[in-house]
Amino acid sequence: MDWDKLRIFHAVADAGSLTHAGDRLNLSQSAVSRQIRGLEESLNATLFHRHARGLILTEQGELLFDATRTMSKRLETASARIRDSEEGVFGELRVTTTTGFGTLWLAPRLAKLYEQYPNLKIDLMLEERVLDLPMREADVAIRMKEPSQADLIRKRLMTVQMRLYASRGYIDKTGWPETIEEISDHRLICQSLRSAQVGSASVLVQKLMTHNPKSLLTVNNYFGVLQGVLQDLGIGVLPDYVTEDFPDLVQVLPNEDTNGVPVYLAYPEELRHSQRVSAFRDFVQDEIITHRKHMKELGKI
Known part of the structure:
Protein backbone atom coordinates (compact mmCIF):
# COMPACT_ATOMS: atom_id res chain seq x y z
CA MET A 1 0.00 0.00 0.00
CA ASP A 2 1.31 3.46 -0.94
CA TRP A 3 2.56 5.32 2.18
CA ASP A 4 2.07 8.72 0.56
CA LYS A 5 -1.56 7.95 -0.18
CA LEU A 6 -2.09 6.72 3.39
CA ARG A 7 -0.51 9.90 4.77
CA ILE A 8 -2.80 12.04 2.62
CA PHE A 9 -5.84 9.91 3.54
CA HIS A 10 -5.05 10.37 7.24
CA ALA A 11 -4.82 14.14 6.84
CA VAL A 12 -8.14 14.29 4.98
CA ALA A 13 -9.90 12.06 7.52
CA ASP A 14 -8.52 14.14 10.38
CA ALA A 15 -9.43 17.48 8.78
CA GLY A 16 -12.73 16.37 7.26
CA SER A 17 -11.98 18.41 4.16
CA LEU A 18 -9.82 18.11 1.04
CA THR A 19 -9.03 21.82 1.17
CA HIS A 20 -7.95 21.86 4.82
CA ALA A 21 -5.89 18.71 4.35
CA GLY A 22 -4.24 20.27 1.30
CA ASP A 23 -3.35 23.35 3.34
CA ARG A 24 -1.71 21.17 5.98
CA LEU A 25 0.21 19.14 3.39
CA ASN A 26 1.00 22.08 1.11
CA LEU A 27 -0.81 20.36 -1.76
CA SER A 28 -3.58 21.56 -4.06
CA GLN A 29 -7.11 20.28 -3.53
CA SER A 30 -7.01 18.51 -6.89
CA ALA A 31 -3.75 16.72 -5.98
CA VAL A 32 -5.26 15.54 -2.69
CA SER A 33 -8.42 14.42 -4.47
CA ARG A 34 -6.41 12.40 -7.02
CA GLN A 35 -4.50 10.61 -4.27
CA ILE A 36 -7.70 9.71 -2.41
CA ARG A 37 -9.28 8.49 -5.62
CA GLY A 38 -6.22 6.35 -6.34
CA LEU A 39 -6.30 4.86 -2.85
CA GLU A 40 -9.99 4.03 -3.15
CA GLU A 41 -9.35 2.35 -6.50
CA SER A 42 -6.48 0.28 -5.13
CA LEU A 43 -8.64 -0.88 -2.21
CA ASN A 44 -11.78 -1.21 -4.32
CA ALA A 45 -13.66 0.63 -1.59
CA THR A 46 -15.30 4.01 -0.96
CA LEU A 47 -13.58 5.72 1.96
CA PHE A 48 -15.60 8.95 2.21
CA HIS A 49 -19.17 10.08 1.82
CA ARG A 50 -19.04 13.49 0.14
CA HIS A 51 -21.54 16.22 0.96
CA ALA A 52 -21.78 20.01 0.92
CA ARG A 53 -20.31 20.52 4.39
CA GLY A 54 -17.30 18.25 3.92
CA LEU A 55 -16.39 14.58 4.09
CA ILE A 56 -17.61 11.78 6.35
CA LEU A 57 -15.80 8.46 6.67
CA THR A 58 -17.55 5.34 5.45
CA GLU A 59 -17.34 2.14 7.49
CA GLN A 60 -14.33 1.09 5.41
CA GLY A 61 -12.85 4.55 5.89
CA GLU A 62 -13.24 4.29 9.68
CA LEU A 63 -11.34 0.99 9.65
CA LEU A 64 -8.49 2.50 7.66
CA PHE A 65 -8.45 5.67 9.79
CA ASP A 66 -8.10 3.56 12.96
CA ALA A 67 -5.08 1.90 11.38
CA THR A 68 -3.45 5.15 10.20
CA ARG A 69 -4.11 6.78 13.59
CA THR A 70 -2.26 3.93 15.30
CA MET A 71 0.56 4.23 12.76
CA SER A 72 0.73 7.98 13.36
CA LYS A 73 1.01 7.52 17.13
CA ARG A 74 3.78 4.96 16.69
CA LEU A 75 5.65 7.27 14.33
CA GLU A 76 5.31 10.11 16.85
CA THR A 77 6.81 7.86 19.52
CA ALA A 78 9.70 6.86 17.27
CA SER A 79 10.26 10.48 16.30
CA ALA A 80 10.26 11.55 19.95
CA ARG A 81 12.81 8.91 20.84
CA ILE A 82 15.03 9.92 17.94
CA ARG A 83 14.81 13.61 18.91
CA ASP A 84 15.75 12.94 22.51
CA SER A 85 19.32 14.03 23.04
CA GLU A 86 21.77 12.18 25.24
CA GLU A 87 23.32 15.52 26.16
CA GLY A 88 20.25 17.65 26.81
CA VAL A 89 16.53 17.76 27.43
CA PHE A 90 14.35 19.65 24.97
CA GLY A 91 11.16 19.40 22.94
CA ARG A 156 4.32 5.09 43.17
CA LEU A 157 5.05 8.65 44.18
CA MET A 158 3.24 9.28 47.43
CA THR A 159 0.01 8.79 49.38
CA VAL A 160 -2.59 11.54 49.68
CA GLN A 161 -5.05 11.91 52.55
CA MET A 162 -8.42 13.60 52.09
CA ARG A 163 -9.00 15.82 55.12
CA LEU A 164 -11.23 18.58 56.44
CA TYR A 165 -9.79 22.10 56.41
CA ALA A 166 -10.93 25.60 57.27
CA SER A 167 -9.26 28.99 57.23
CA ARG A 168 -8.13 30.60 60.48
CA GLY A 169 -10.50 33.47 59.74
CA TYR A 170 -13.46 31.09 59.52
CA ILE A 171 -12.51 29.32 62.76
CA ASP A 172 -12.12 32.66 64.54
CA LYS A 173 -15.70 33.54 63.53
CA THR A 174 -17.40 30.18 64.13
CA GLY A 175 -15.22 28.27 66.59
CA TRP A 176 -13.80 24.76 66.31
CA PRO A 177 -16.13 21.84 65.63
CA GLU A 178 -15.25 19.17 68.20
CA THR A 179 -17.28 16.28 66.77
CA ILE A 180 -18.55 15.29 63.35
CA GLU A 181 -22.11 15.92 64.55
CA GLU A 182 -21.26 19.62 64.84
CA ILE A 183 -20.93 19.84 61.04
CA SER A 184 -24.64 20.71 61.28
CA ASP A 185 -23.50 24.16 62.50
CA HIS A 186 -21.21 24.78 59.51
CA ARG A 187 -21.18 25.18 55.77
CA LEU A 188 -19.58 22.21 54.01
CA ILE A 189 -17.55 22.86 50.84
CA CYS A 190 -16.82 19.80 48.71
CA GLN A 191 -16.89 18.29 45.30
CA SER A 192 -20.30 17.25 44.07
CA LEU A 193 -20.88 13.53 44.40
CA ARG A 194 -21.65 13.60 40.66
CA SER A 195 -18.12 14.84 39.90
CA ALA A 196 -15.25 12.50 39.12
CA GLN A 197 -13.17 12.20 42.30
CA VAL A 198 -11.23 9.67 44.34
CA GLY A 199 -13.40 7.15 46.14
CA SER A 200 -12.23 7.98 49.67
CA ALA A 201 -13.29 11.62 49.23
CA SER A 202 -16.72 10.50 48.10
CA VAL A 203 -17.06 8.24 51.14
CA LEU A 204 -16.10 11.10 53.48
CA VAL A 205 -18.56 13.51 51.85
CA GLN A 206 -21.38 10.97 52.09
CA LYS A 207 -20.61 10.47 55.78
CA LEU A 208 -20.62 14.22 56.42
CA MET A 209 -23.89 14.66 54.57
CA THR A 210 -25.63 12.29 57.01
CA HIS A 211 -25.01 14.92 59.71
CA ASN A 212 -26.94 17.62 57.81
CA PRO A 213 -24.50 20.50 57.22
CA LYS A 214 -26.03 23.91 57.91
CA SER A 215 -25.24 24.97 54.33
CA LEU A 216 -23.53 23.45 51.31
CA LEU A 217 -21.26 24.62 48.50
CA THR A 218 -20.32 22.04 45.87
CA VAL A 219 -17.71 22.60 43.17
CA ASN A 220 -16.59 20.25 40.39
CA ASN A 221 -12.87 20.42 41.26
CA TYR A 222 -10.62 20.88 44.29
CA PHE A 223 -9.28 24.23 43.10
CA GLY A 224 -12.78 25.66 43.52
CA VAL A 225 -13.16 23.98 46.92
CA LEU A 226 -9.87 25.54 48.03
CA GLN A 227 -10.92 29.03 46.92
CA GLY A 228 -14.13 28.72 48.93
CA VAL A 229 -12.22 27.67 52.04
CA LEU A 230 -9.67 30.49 51.65
CA GLN A 231 -12.53 32.99 51.44
CA ASP A 232 -13.80 31.89 54.89
CA LEU A 233 -16.93 30.27 53.44
CA GLY A 234 -16.84 27.05 55.42
CA ILE A 235 -15.14 23.71 56.06
CA GLY A 236 -13.77 22.02 52.95
CA VAL A 237 -12.83 18.48 51.94
CA LEU A 238 -9.36 18.79 50.41
CA PRO A 239 -6.28 16.67 49.68
CA ASP A 240 -3.54 17.22 52.24
CA TYR A 241 -0.94 18.25 49.65
CA VAL A 242 -2.48 21.74 49.45
CA THR A 243 -1.61 22.75 53.01
CA GLU A 244 2.12 23.35 52.42
CA ASP A 245 1.47 26.28 50.09
CA PHE A 246 -1.47 27.69 52.09
CA PRO A 247 -0.37 28.04 55.73
CA ASP A 248 -3.64 29.79 56.63
CA LEU A 249 -5.43 26.44 56.34
CA VAL A 250 -6.00 24.50 59.55
CA GLN A 251 -7.19 20.93 59.85
CA VAL A 252 -10.47 20.30 61.65
CA LEU A 253 -11.94 17.02 62.89
CA PRO A 254 -8.60 15.16 62.43
CA ASN A 255 -10.19 11.85 63.40
CA GLU A 256 -12.18 11.94 60.16
CA ASP A 257 -9.18 11.26 57.91
CA THR A 258 -9.81 8.94 54.98
CA ASN A 259 -7.84 5.98 53.73
CA GLY A 260 -4.70 7.00 51.84
CA VAL A 261 -4.98 7.61 48.10
CA PRO A 262 -1.93 6.32 46.15
CA VAL A 263 -0.43 8.65 43.54
CA TYR A 264 1.32 7.03 40.56
CA LEU A 265 3.49 8.35 37.75
CA ALA A 266 3.29 6.26 34.56
CA TYR A 267 4.61 6.35 31.02
CA PRO A 268 4.78 3.92 28.07
Missing part, protein backbone atom coordinates in the same frame (compact mmCIF):
# COMPACT_ATOMS: atom_id res chain seq x y z
CA GLU A 92 7.53 18.78 23.90
CA LEU A 93 6.43 16.60 26.80
CA ARG A 94 2.69 15.98 27.18
CA VAL A 95 1.74 15.47 30.83
CA THR A 96 -1.73 14.54 32.04
CA THR A 97 -3.03 14.62 35.59
CA THR A 98 -6.12 15.55 37.53
CA THR A 99 -7.30 19.16 37.68
CA GLY A 100 -6.72 19.35 41.43
CA PHE A 101 -3.21 17.90 41.54
CA GLY A 102 -2.12 19.70 38.39
CA THR A 103 -3.43 23.08 39.49
CA LEU A 104 -2.60 22.99 43.20
CA TRP A 105 0.63 20.98 43.34
CA LEU A 106 2.33 20.46 39.99
CA ALA A 107 1.88 23.74 38.09
CA PRO A 108 3.25 25.95 40.92
CA ARG A 109 6.48 23.89 40.89
CA LEU A 110 7.15 23.87 37.15
CA ALA A 111 9.25 27.05 37.34
CA LYS A 112 12.00 24.93 38.92
CA LEU A 113 11.82 22.43 36.06
CA TYR A 114 12.12 25.19 33.45
CA GLU A 115 15.12 26.63 35.31
CA GLN A 116 16.85 23.29 34.81
CA TYR A 117 15.63 22.70 31.26
CA PRO A 118 14.71 26.01 29.58
CA ASN A 119 14.24 24.35 26.17
CA LEU A 120 11.62 21.91 27.44
CA LYS A 121 8.01 22.50 26.40
CA ILE A 122 5.37 21.09 28.76
CA ASP A 123 1.86 20.51 27.46
CA LEU A 124 -0.08 20.09 30.72
CA MET A 125 -3.48 18.42 30.24
CA LEU A 126 -5.67 18.66 33.34
CA GLU A 127 -8.73 16.43 33.30
CA GLU A 128 -10.27 13.57 35.21
CA ARG A 129 -10.50 11.35 32.12
CA VAL A 130 -7.74 8.73 32.00
CA LEU A 131 -5.86 9.27 28.74
CA ASP A 132 -4.50 6.34 26.75
CA LEU A 133 -0.72 6.43 27.15
CA PRO A 134 0.11 3.49 24.83
CA MET A 135 -1.89 5.29 22.12
CA ARG A 136 0.16 8.44 22.85
CA GLU A 137 -2.70 10.65 24.02
CA ALA A 138 -0.05 11.78 26.52
CA ASP A 139 3.56 10.93 27.32
CA VAL A 140 3.38 10.88 31.12
CA ALA A 141 0.48 10.57 33.54
CA ILE A 142 0.16 11.30 37.25
CA ARG A 143 -3.00 9.63 38.54
CA MET A 144 -4.69 9.04 41.88
CA LYS A 145 -4.73 5.25 41.43
CA GLU A 146 -2.47 2.63 39.89
CA PRO A 147 -2.84 2.64 36.09
CA SER A 148 -4.39 -0.52 34.69
CA GLN A 149 -3.19 -0.16 31.09
CA ALA A 150 -0.63 -2.66 29.87
CA ASP A 151 2.92 -1.85 28.72
CA LEU A 152 3.37 1.01 31.18
CA ILE A 153 6.24 1.77 33.51
CA ARG A 154 4.71 2.93 36.79
CA LYS A 155 6.17 4.49 39.92
CA GLU A 269 7.48 1.26 28.05
CA GLU A 270 8.66 2.57 24.68
CA LEU A 271 9.60 5.91 26.33
CA ARG A 272 11.85 4.20 28.87
CA HIS A 273 14.96 5.87 27.38
CA SER A 274 13.40 9.28 26.73
CA GLN A 275 15.55 12.00 28.25
CA ARG A 276 12.54 14.29 28.63
CA VAL A 277 10.51 11.68 30.48
CA SER A 278 13.45 10.82 32.74
CA ALA A 279 14.03 14.49 33.54
CA PHE A 280 10.37 15.03 34.41
CA ARG A 281 10.16 11.84 36.48
CA ASP A 282 13.27 12.73 38.49
CA PHE A 283 12.03 16.30 38.98
CA VAL A 284 8.67 15.15 40.36
CA GLN A 285 10.30 12.60 42.68
CA ASP A 286 12.72 15.22 44.02
CA GLU A 287 9.88 17.70 44.57
CA ILE A 288 7.89 15.10 46.50
CA ILE A 289 10.88 14.39 48.76
CA THR A 290 11.21 18.14 49.41
CA HIS A 291 7.45 18.43 49.94
CA ARG A 292 7.39 15.62 52.51
CA LYS A 293 10.39 17.04 54.36
CA HIS A 294 8.73 20.46 54.58
CA MET A 295 5.44 18.93 55.73
CA LYS A 296 7.30 17.10 58.52
CA GLU A 297 8.95 20.36 59.59
CA LEU A 298 5.49 21.94 59.73
CA GLY A 299 4.22 19.01 61.79
CA LYS A 300 1.57 18.15 59.21
CA ILE A 301 2.61 14.52 58.63
Whole structure:
Protein backbone atom coordinates (compact mmCIF):
# COMPACT_ATOMS: atom_id res chain seq x y z
CA MET A 1 0.00 0.00 0.00
CA ASP A 2 1.31 3.46 -0.94
CA TRP A 3 2.56 5.32 2.18
CA ASP A 4 2.07 8.72 0.56
CA LYS A 5 -1.56 7.95 -0.18
CA LEU A 6 -2.09 6.72 3.39
CA ARG A 7 -0.51 9.90 4.77
CA ILE A 8 -2.80 12.04 2.62
CA PHE A 9 -5.84 9.91 3.54
CA HIS A 10 -5.05 10.37 7.24
CA ALA A 11 -4.82 14.14 6.84
CA VAL A 12 -8.14 14.29 4.98
CA ALA A 13 -9.90 12.06 7.52
CA ASP A 14 -8.52 14.14 10.38
CA ALA A 15 -9.43 17.48 8.78
CA GLY A 16 -12.73 16.37 7.26
CA SER A 17 -11.98 18.41 4.16
CA LEU A 18 -9.82 18.11 1.04
CA THR A 19 -9.03 21.82 1.17
CA HIS A 20 -7.95 21.86 4.82
CA ALA A 21 -5.89 18.71 4.35
CA GLY A 22 -4.24 20.27 1.30
CA ASP A 23 -3.35 23.35 3.34
CA ARG A 24 -1.71 21.17 5.98
CA LEU A 25 0.21 19.14 3.39
CA ASN A 26 1.00 22.08 1.11
CA LEU A 27 -0.81 20.36 -1.76
CA SER A 28 -3.58 21.56 -4.06
CA GLN A 29 -7.11 20.28 -3.53
CA SER A 30 -7.01 18.51 -6.89
CA ALA A 31 -3.75 16.72 -5.98
CA VAL A 32 -5.26 15.54 -2.69
CA SER A 33 -8.42 14.42 -4.47
CA ARG A 34 -6.41 12.40 -7.02
CA GLN A 35 -4.50 10.61 -4.27
CA ILE A 36 -7.70 9.71 -2.41
CA ARG A 37 -9.28 8.49 -5.62
CA GLY A 38 -6.22 6.35 -6.34
CA LEU A 39 -6.30 4.86 -2.85
CA GLU A 40 -9.99 4.03 -3.15
CA GLU A 41 -9.35 2.35 -6.50
CA SER A 42 -6.48 0.28 -5.13
CA LEU A 43 -8.64 -0.88 -2.21
CA ASN A 44 -11.78 -1.21 -4.32
CA ALA A 45 -13.66 0.63 -1.59
CA THR A 46 -15.30 4.01 -0.96
CA LEU A 47 -13.58 5.72 1.96
CA PHE A 48 -15.60 8.95 2.21
CA HIS A 49 -19.17 10.08 1.82
CA ARG A 50 -19.04 13.49 0.14
CA HIS A 51 -21.54 16.22 0.96
CA ALA A 52 -21.78 20.01 0.92
CA ARG A 53 -20.31 20.52 4.39
CA GLY A 54 -17.30 18.25 3.92
CA LEU A 55 -16.39 14.58 4.09
CA ILE A 56 -17.61 11.78 6.35
CA LEU A 57 -15.80 8.46 6.67
CA THR A 58 -17.55 5.34 5.45
CA GLU A 59 -17.34 2.14 7.49
CA GLN A 60 -14.33 1.09 5.41
CA GLY A 61 -12.85 4.55 5.89
CA GLU A 62 -13.24 4.29 9.68
CA LEU A 63 -11.34 0.99 9.65
CA LEU A 64 -8.49 2.50 7.66
CA PHE A 65 -8.45 5.67 9.79
CA ASP A 66 -8.10 3.56 12.96
CA ALA A 67 -5.08 1.90 11.38
CA THR A 68 -3.45 5.15 10.20
CA ARG A 69 -4.11 6.78 13.59
CA THR A 70 -2.26 3.93 15.30
CA MET A 71 0.56 4.23 12.76
CA SER A 72 0.73 7.98 13.36
CA LYS A 73 1.01 7.52 17.13
CA ARG A 74 3.78 4.96 16.69
CA LEU A 75 5.65 7.27 14.33
CA GLU A 76 5.31 10.11 16.85
CA THR A 77 6.81 7.86 19.52
CA ALA A 78 9.70 6.86 17.27
CA SER A 79 10.26 10.48 16.30
CA ALA A 80 10.26 11.55 19.95
CA ARG A 81 12.81 8.91 20.84
CA ILE A 82 15.03 9.92 17.94
CA ARG A 83 14.81 13.61 18.91
CA ASP A 84 15.75 12.94 22.51
CA SER A 85 19.32 14.03 23.04
CA GLU A 86 21.77 12.18 25.24
CA GLU A 87 23.32 15.52 26.16
CA GLY A 88 20.25 17.65 26.81
CA VAL A 89 16.53 17.76 27.43
CA PHE A 90 14.35 19.65 24.97
CA GLY A 91 11.16 19.40 22.94
CA GLU A 92 7.53 18.78 23.90
CA LEU A 93 6.43 16.60 26.80
CA ARG A 94 2.69 15.98 27.18
CA VAL A 95 1.74 15.47 30.83
CA THR A 96 -1.73 14.54 32.04
CA THR A 97 -3.03 14.62 35.59
CA THR A 98 -6.12 15.55 37.53
CA THR A 99 -7.30 19.16 37.68
CA GLY A 100 -6.72 19.35 41.43
CA PHE A 101 -3.21 17.90 41.54
CA GLY A 102 -2.12 19.70 38.39
CA THR A 103 -3.43 23.08 39.49
CA LEU A 104 -2.60 22.99 43.20
CA TRP A 105 0.63 20.98 43.34
CA LEU A 106 2.33 20.46 39.99
CA ALA A 107 1.88 23.74 38.09
CA PRO A 108 3.25 25.95 40.92
CA ARG A 109 6.48 23.89 40.89
CA LEU A 110 7.15 23.87 37.15
CA ALA A 111 9.25 27.05 37.34
CA LYS A 112 12.00 24.93 38.92
CA LEU A 113 11.82 22.43 36.06
CA TYR A 114 12.12 25.19 33.45
CA GLU A 115 15.12 26.63 35.31
CA GLN A 116 16.85 23.29 34.81
CA TYR A 117 15.63 22.70 31.26
CA PRO A 118 14.71 26.01 29.58
CA ASN A 119 14.24 24.35 26.17
CA LEU A 120 11.62 21.91 27.44
CA LYS A 121 8.01 22.50 26.40
CA ILE A 122 5.37 21.09 28.76
CA ASP A 123 1.86 20.51 27.46
CA LEU A 124 -0.08 20.09 30.72
CA MET A 125 -3.48 18.42 30.24
CA LEU A 126 -5.67 18.66 33.34
CA GLU A 127 -8.73 16.43 33.30
CA GLU A 128 -10.27 13.57 35.21
CA ARG A 129 -10.50 11.35 32.12
CA VAL A 130 -7.74 8.73 32.00
CA LEU A 131 -5.86 9.27 28.74
CA ASP A 132 -4.50 6.34 26.75
CA LEU A 133 -0.72 6.43 27.15
CA PRO A 134 0.11 3.49 24.83
CA MET A 135 -1.89 5.29 22.12
CA ARG A 136 0.16 8.44 22.85
CA GLU A 137 -2.70 10.65 24.02
CA ALA A 138 -0.05 11.78 26.52
CA ASP A 139 3.56 10.93 27.32
CA VAL A 140 3.38 10.88 31.12
CA ALA A 141 0.48 10.57 33.54
CA ILE A 142 0.16 11.30 37.25
CA ARG A 143 -3.00 9.63 38.54
CA MET A 144 -4.69 9.04 41.88
CA LYS A 145 -4.73 5.25 41.43
CA GLU A 146 -2.47 2.63 39.89
CA PRO A 147 -2.84 2.64 36.09
CA SER A 148 -4.39 -0.52 34.69
CA GLN A 149 -3.19 -0.16 31.09
CA ALA A 150 -0.63 -2.66 29.87
CA ASP A 151 2.92 -1.85 28.72
CA LEU A 152 3.37 1.01 31.18
CA ILE A 153 6.24 1.77 33.51
CA ARG A 154 4.71 2.93 36.79
CA LYS A 155 6.17 4.49 39.92
CA ARG A 156 4.32 5.09 43.17
CA LEU A 157 5.05 8.65 44.18
CA MET A 158 3.24 9.28 47.43
CA THR A 159 0.01 8.79 49.38
CA VAL A 160 -2.59 11.54 49.68
CA GLN A 161 -5.05 11.91 52.55
CA MET A 162 -8.42 13.60 52.09
CA ARG A 163 -9.00 15.82 55.12
CA LEU A 164 -11.23 18.58 56.44
CA TYR A 165 -9.79 22.10 56.41
CA ALA A 166 -10.93 25.60 57.27
CA SER A 167 -9.26 28.99 57.23
CA ARG A 168 -8.13 30.60 60.48
CA GLY A 169 -10.50 33.47 59.74
CA TYR A 170 -13.46 31.09 59.52
CA ILE A 171 -12.51 29.32 62.76
CA ASP A 172 -12.12 32.66 64.54
CA LYS A 173 -15.70 33.54 63.53
CA THR A 174 -17.40 30.18 64.13
CA GLY A 175 -15.22 28.27 66.59
CA TRP A 176 -13.80 24.76 66.31
CA PRO A 177 -16.13 21.84 65.63
CA GLU A 178 -15.25 19.17 68.20
CA THR A 179 -17.28 16.28 66.77
CA ILE A 180 -18.55 15.29 63.35
CA GLU A 181 -22.11 15.92 64.55
CA GLU A 182 -21.26 19.62 64.84
CA ILE A 183 -20.93 19.84 61.04
CA SER A 184 -24.64 20.71 61.28
CA ASP A 185 -23.50 24.16 62.50
CA HIS A 186 -21.21 24.78 59.51
CA ARG A 187 -21.18 25.18 55.77
CA LEU A 188 -19.58 22.21 54.01
CA ILE A 189 -17.55 22.86 50.84
CA CYS A 190 -16.82 19.80 48.71
CA GLN A 191 -16.89 18.29 45.30
CA SER A 192 -20.30 17.25 44.07
CA LEU A 193 -20.88 13.53 44.40
CA ARG A 194 -21.65 13.60 40.66
CA SER A 195 -18.12 14.84 39.90
CA ALA A 196 -15.25 12.50 39.12
CA GLN A 197 -13.17 12.20 42.30
CA VAL A 198 -11.23 9.67 44.34
CA GLY A 199 -13.40 7.15 46.14
CA SER A 200 -12.23 7.98 49.67
CA ALA A 201 -13.29 11.62 49.23
CA SER A 202 -16.72 10.50 48.10
CA VAL A 203 -17.06 8.24 51.14
CA LEU A 204 -16.10 11.10 53.48
CA VAL A 205 -18.56 13.51 51.85
CA GLN A 206 -21.38 10.97 52.09
CA LYS A 207 -20.61 10.47 55.78
CA LEU A 208 -20.62 14.22 56.42
CA MET A 209 -23.89 14.66 54.57
CA THR A 210 -25.63 12.29 57.01
CA HIS A 211 -25.01 14.92 59.71
CA ASN A 212 -26.94 17.62 57.81
CA PRO A 213 -24.50 20.50 57.22
CA LYS A 214 -26.03 23.91 57.91
CA SER A 215 -25.24 24.97 54.33
CA LEU A 216 -23.53 23.45 51.31
CA LEU A 217 -21.26 24.62 48.50
CA THR A 218 -20.32 22.04 45.87
CA VAL A 219 -17.71 22.60 43.17
CA ASN A 220 -16.59 20.25 40.39
CA ASN A 221 -12.87 20.42 41.26
CA TYR A 222 -10.62 20.88 44.29
CA PHE A 223 -9.28 24.23 43.10
CA GLY A 224 -12.78 25.66 43.52
CA VAL A 225 -13.16 23.98 46.92
CA LEU A 226 -9.87 25.54 48.03
CA GLN A 227 -10.92 29.03 46.92
CA GLY A 228 -14.13 28.72 48.93
CA VAL A 229 -12.22 27.67 52.04
CA LEU A 230 -9.67 30.49 51.65
CA GLN A 231 -12.53 32.99 51.44
CA ASP A 232 -13.80 31.89 54.89
CA LEU A 233 -16.93 30.27 53.44
CA GLY A 234 -16.84 27.05 55.42
CA ILE A 235 -15.14 23.71 56.06
CA GLY A 236 -13.77 22.02 52.95
CA VAL A 237 -12.83 18.48 51.94
CA LEU A 238 -9.36 18.79 50.41
CA PRO A 239 -6.28 16.67 49.68
CA ASP A 240 -3.54 17.22 52.24
CA TYR A 241 -0.94 18.25 49.65
CA VAL A 242 -2.48 21.74 49.45
CA THR A 243 -1.61 22.75 53.01
CA GLU A 244 2.12 23.35 52.42
CA ASP A 245 1.47 26.28 50.09
CA PHE A 246 -1.47 27.69 52.09
CA PRO A 247 -0.37 28.04 55.73
CA ASP A 248 -3.64 29.79 56.63
CA LEU A 249 -5.43 26.44 56.34
CA VAL A 250 -6.00 24.50 59.55
CA GLN A 251 -7.19 20.93 59.85
CA VAL A 252 -10.47 20.30 61.65
CA LEU A 253 -11.94 17.02 62.89
CA PRO A 254 -8.60 15.16 62.43
CA ASN A 255 -10.19 11.85 63.40
CA GLU A 256 -12.18 11.94 60.16
CA ASP A 257 -9.18 11.26 57.91
CA THR A 258 -9.81 8.94 54.98
CA ASN A 259 -7.84 5.98 53.73
CA GLY A 260 -4.70 7.00 51.84
CA VAL A 261 -4.98 7.61 48.10
CA PRO A 262 -1.93 6.32 46.15
CA VAL A 263 -0.43 8.65 43.54
CA TYR A 264 1.32 7.03 40.56
CA LEU A 265 3.49 8.35 37.75
CA ALA A 266 3.29 6.26 34.56
CA TYR A 267 4.61 6.35 31.02
CA PRO A 268 4.78 3.92 28.07
CA GLU A 269 7.48 1.26 28.05
CA GLU A 270 8.66 2.57 24.68
CA LEU A 271 9.60 5.91 26.33
CA ARG A 272 11.85 4.20 28.87
CA HIS A 273 14.96 5.87 27.38
CA SER A 274 13.40 9.28 26.73
CA GLN A 275 15.55 12.00 28.25
CA ARG A 276 12.54 14.29 28.63
CA VAL A 277 10.51 11.68 30.48
CA SER A 278 13.45 10.82 32.74
CA ALA A 279 14.03 14.49 33.54
CA PHE A 280 10.37 15.03 34.41
CA ARG A 281 10.16 11.84 36.48
CA ASP A 282 13.27 12.73 38.49
CA PHE A 283 12.03 16.30 38.98
CA VAL A 284 8.67 15.15 40.36
CA GLN A 285 10.30 12.60 42.68
CA ASP A 286 12.72 15.22 44.02
CA GLU A 287 9.88 17.70 44.57
CA ILE A 288 7.89 15.10 46.50
CA ILE A 289 10.88 14.39 48.76
CA THR A 290 11.21 18.14 49.41
CA HIS A 291 7.45 18.43 49.94
CA ARG A 292 7.39 15.62 52.51
CA LYS A 293 10.39 17.04 54.36
CA HIS A 294 8.73 20.46 54.58
CA MET A 295 5.44 18.93 55.73
CA LYS A 296 7.30 17.10 58.52
CA GLU A 297 8.95 20.36 59.59
CA LEU A 298 5.49 21.94 59.73
CA GLY A 299 4.22 19.01 61.79
CA LYS A 300 1.57 18.15 59.21
CA ILE A 301 2.61 14.52 58.63
